Amino acid sequence: MEPDVLGLVAGALTTIAFVPQVLRILRTRSAHDISWLLFGILAVGSAMWLWYGVRVNSLPLVVTNVITLTLQLSIFGLKWRYGRGKRP
Amino acid sequence: MEPDVLGLVAGALTTIAFVPQVLRILRTRSAHDISWLLFGILAVGSAMWLWYGVRVNSLPLVVTNVITLTLQLSIFGLKWRYGRGKRP
Numbered sequence: 001m002e003p004d005v006l007g008l009v010a011g012a013l014t015t016i017a018f019v020p021q022v023l024r025i026l027r028t029r030s031a032h033d034i035s036w037l038l039f040g041i042l043a044v045g046s047a048m049w050l051w052y053g054v055r056v057n058s059l060p061l062v063v064t065n066v067i068t069l070t071l072q073l074s075i076f077g078l079k080w081r082y083g084r085g086k087r088p
Numbered sequence: 089m090e091p092d093v094l095g096l097v098a099g100a101l102t103t104i105a106f107v108p109q110v111l112r113i114l115r116t117r118s119a120h121d122i123s124w125l126l127f128g129i130l131a132v133g134s135a136m137w138l139w140y141g142v143r144v145n146s147l148p149l150v151v152t153n154v155i156t157l158t159l160q161l162s163i164f165g166l167k168w169r170y171g172r173g174k175r176p
Contacts, residue, residue, distance in 0.1 A: 013130070042102060
């Protein structure tokens with residue numbers, strides 16, 4: 001398989017995991033049980049993978065991490081709106 | 089920052105997220121609530137990132153995905169042992 005195609009399929013699979021979490025928060029309008037720390041660590045990690053992807057000219061890494069970072073920042077925004085602090 | 093160092097730090101951050109899940113299953117000896125599908129998709133994704141990393145000679149991608157794949161397969165093994173089917 002062409003490396004770029006391989007990387008893009010890999011990226012689609014590891015990105016898709018975040019979609020149900022975003023949809024769940026939108027549906028329940030609740031994000032009290034979401035950990036700032038976990039998503040904070042993952043977002044910093046994705047930002048660094050993106051930076052690495054730019055440095056080594058990897059299209060799949062750049063595309064994948066732009067999308068995962070967007071999803072993770074959406075989860076942050078939704079948590080800010082729907083669930084700071086513990087569940088009431 | 090040196091690209092390899094950047095990638096290895098990125099990989100450490102996105103890998104570390106799986107460690108608490110493994111520790112939790114070992115502590116509680118229960119994995120009923122773990123989704124085969126989510127971890128299945130992630131494991132196939134990690135295997136493909138590993139393959140992509142080999143093809144493009146990326147040390148950080150290879151190192152990171154060997155570790156995440158090992159953690160994901162451990163979660164599979166633990167689920168096989170501690171929690172097939174619904175919670176009793």
